[in-house]
Amino acid sequence: MSKEVDYDAVRKDIAACMEQPGYDDGSAGPVFVRLAWHSAGTYCKDTKTGGSNGAGMRYEKEGGDPANAGLQHARVFLEPVKAKHENLSYADLWTLAGVVAIEEMGGPKIEWKAGRTDFTDDSKVPPRGRLPDGAQAEDHLRAVFGRMGFTDDEIITLSGAHNLGRCHADRSGFEGPWVMRPTVFSNQYYKMLKNMEWKPKEWSGPKQYANDDLGQELMMLETDLALLKMNKDLVHKYADDKDAFFDDFAKVFAKLIELGVDRKDAGYEAAPKKSNDAGAP
Numbered sequence: 001m002s003k004e005v006d007y008d009a010v011r012k013d014i015a016a017c018m019e020q021p022g023y024d025d026g027s028a029g030p031v032f033v034r035l036a037w038h039s040a041g042t043y044c045k046d047t048k049t050g051g052s053n054g055a056g057m058r059y060e061k062e063g064g065d066p067a068n069a070g071l072q073h074a075r076v077f078l079e080p081v082k083a084k085h086e087n088l089s090y091a092d093l094w095t096l097a098g099v100v101a102i103e104e105m106g107g108p109k110i111e112w113k114a115g116r117t118d119f120t121d122d123s124k125v126p127p128r129g130r131l132p133d134g135a136q137a138e139d140h141l142r143a144v145f146g147r148m149g150f151t152d153d154e155i156i157t158l159s160g161a162h163n164l165g166r167c168h169a170d171r172s173g174f175e176g177p178w179v180m181r182p183t184v185f186s187n188q189y190y191k192m193l194k195n196m197e198w199k200p201k202e203w204s205g206p207k208q209y210a211n212d213d214l215g216q217e218l219m220m221l222e223t224d225l226a227l228l229k230m231n232k233d234l235v236h237k238y239a240d241d242k243d244a245f246f247d248d249f250a251k252v253f254a255k256l257i258e259l260g261v262d263r264k265d266a267g268y269e270a271a272p273k274k275s276n277d278a279g280a281p
């Protein structure tokens with residue numbers, strides 16, 4: 001049995017299964033990005049727990065966290081890729097799926113390294129409650145992302161992923177997309193924050209903001225609007241300079257998906273030798 005994984009073939013297989021005509025806006029890309037982010041966003045730099053190693057969402061303890069509602073769709077879409085590449089870890093698959101999705105949807109190329117391993121039980125799965133709550137504001141953002149080791153500016157850059165996808169009332173309680181073309185990676189999200197006026201949506205759901213000037217109702221969360229208070233100049237810069245956003249986003253997303261990955265950590269199962277590891281046989 002070969003231990004090798006052909007990551008170029010994995011990338012192609014992920015790209016092929018992004019196309020999901022009956023699902024959302026026809027693409028699983030946005031939910032792949034969210035899967036990658038939630039797999040990593042549990043990291044705590046002080047206790048060195050959580051992060052993208054382990055694929056803890058396979059266990060109820062993490063997979064059943066209400067913050068992860070809906071991500072089972074992404075995991076199910078990716079199952080054929082895992083089945084085809086038996087030595088690929090789920091933790092590598094989920095992070096690579098986010099990277100491939102961003103690239104395929106027109107975003108920047110993001111550095112990705114293999115070597116994550118999967119937990120064999122749920123003992124190292126981090127506690128629930130580590131992911132951000134969209135109804136809160138900048139203090140909460142600083143607490144949650146500071147725990148992962150991110151600065152205010154990095155929070156603003158990472159949040160640009162909300163160029164993609166939408167909220168689903170049956171998952172988070174919130175509803176709707178942030179931008180007009182939610183399957184294209186762009187800097188529209190920052191343009192919306194810079195140029196549009198956001199008013200509380202009149203509905204019985206959780207507090208969110210709405211604007212329908214473009215003929216379709218778009219949305220913002222409290223946490224999205226909080227970015228303007230954290231560093232308005234950076235939000236405006238990204239609105240005006242797509243290349244600057246793409247460059248910064250590629251770096252910070254690469255940092256995000258490395259959180260909790262210690263390839264030498266003896267506590268994890270040894271990673272199988274990968275075909276693209278450096279060095280001669």
Ligand code: DDH
Pocket residue numbers: 030031033034037070132133134135141158159161162164165166167168169171172173174221223253
């Ligand atoms: Fe997000 N996000 N996110 N987000 N996110 C949701 C959807 C998507 C917050 C809340 C929500 C990031 C940061 C934050 C994506 C990527 C990223 C939804 C809707 C909520 C709520 C879920 C649903 O109903 O299906 C909050 C709060 C924060 C924050 O505090 C900063 C980050 C850092 C990323 C990232 O990828 C780097 C993506 C993509 C989606 C769209 C998913 C989909 O199914 O479509």
